[in-house]
Amino acid sequence: MRWRLALVVGTVLLVTSIPLFAKSPSGASADDAYWVEHWSKPPVALYGPEEEAFNQNMHEIRFAHDRFDHALDQNTLNADVQWLKDHPNARFFIDGYASATGSEAYNLKLSGERAWWVRQALIRKGIAEDRIVLAVPWGMLYPACTEDTEECHAKNRVVRFTYHPN
Numbered sequence: 001m002r003w004r005l006a007l008v009v010g011t012v013l014l015v016t017s018i019p020l021f022a023k024s025p026s027g028a029s030a031d032d033a034y035w036v037e038h039w040s041k042p043p044v045a046l047y048g049p050e051e052e053a054f055n056q057n058m059h060e061i062r063f064a065h066d067r068f069d070h071a072l073d074q075n076t077l078n079a080d081v082q083w084l085k086d087h088p089n090a091r092f093f094i095d096g097y098a099s100a101t102g103s104e105a106y107n108l109k110l111s112g113e114r115a116w117w118v119r120q121a122l123i124r125k126g127i128a129e130d131r132i133v134l135a136v137p138w139g140m141l142y143p144a145c146t147e148d149t150e151e152c153h154a155k156n157r158v159v160r161f162t163y164h165p166n
Contacts, residue, residue, distance in 0.1 A: 032146045039144040047165040054090055054163040057083045061118055061159040065101065068113035077118070080161070081125045088128075093162040094119050094135040097142065099153035104139060112137030118159045133164045 045052035058080050062072045071077045084090060096115030098107035115135035123129050145152035 032143055035142040036144060036146055039142075045163075047163065050087075050090065051163040051165070053087070054092070054161070058092070058161040060161075061114075062154065063114055063157045063159070065099070065153070065157065066110070068110055068117050071118075071121075077121060078125075081122060081127060084122070084127050084131070088131075089166060091131050091133055091164040091166055093133050093164055094122075095160045095162055096135070096137045097144075097156055097158050097160070098140050099156040100140045100143065100146075101153055108137050108139035111139050114157075114159050 043055040045055055059076050061077055061080070064070070064072060094115045096111035096113070096118070098111040098114070100107070102110070112135075115137055119132055119135040122132065140156065143156050144158070145155040
């Protein structure tokens with residue numbers, strides 16, 4: 001029994017000493033820095049010209065602080081709907097995000113509500129439900145910006161679309 005306890009304690013100490021989740025003095029992790037850089041670049045098209053056209057024409061939908069039921073720019077949402085109508089074979093994921101201004105649980109719930117609201121808005125506007133592979137909440141994971149400013153938080157309150165090959 002003692003050897004099991006020693007093994008568990010040793011494993012916990014070893015795992016917690018690995019800097020996988022290490023935060024910088026600003027509170028941002030190395031993973032966060034990766035995602036900030038990732039979102040600053042154009043998406044890579046792995047599946048050919050259809051995905052490239054999708055990436056170039058589908059735009060992220062922004063939301064106000066603590067809101068999920070109204071896009072800040074309805075014209076962007078309408079432009080995305082029109083592009084999807086013009087390309088009826090495109091299938092996609094809807095990825096919801098939130099800023100880091102609340103708890104992880106709250107932001108996960110809020111990002112899920114944003115993704116679901118966009119899903120329902122697309123369906124109401126005539127996009128077939130079976131084209132939407134999944135609406136996924138990511139909460140405050142994968143931030144586009146890590147500074148503690150309103151401008152930065154606004155960059156993280158989005159829904160993004162990810163292409164899915166047929």
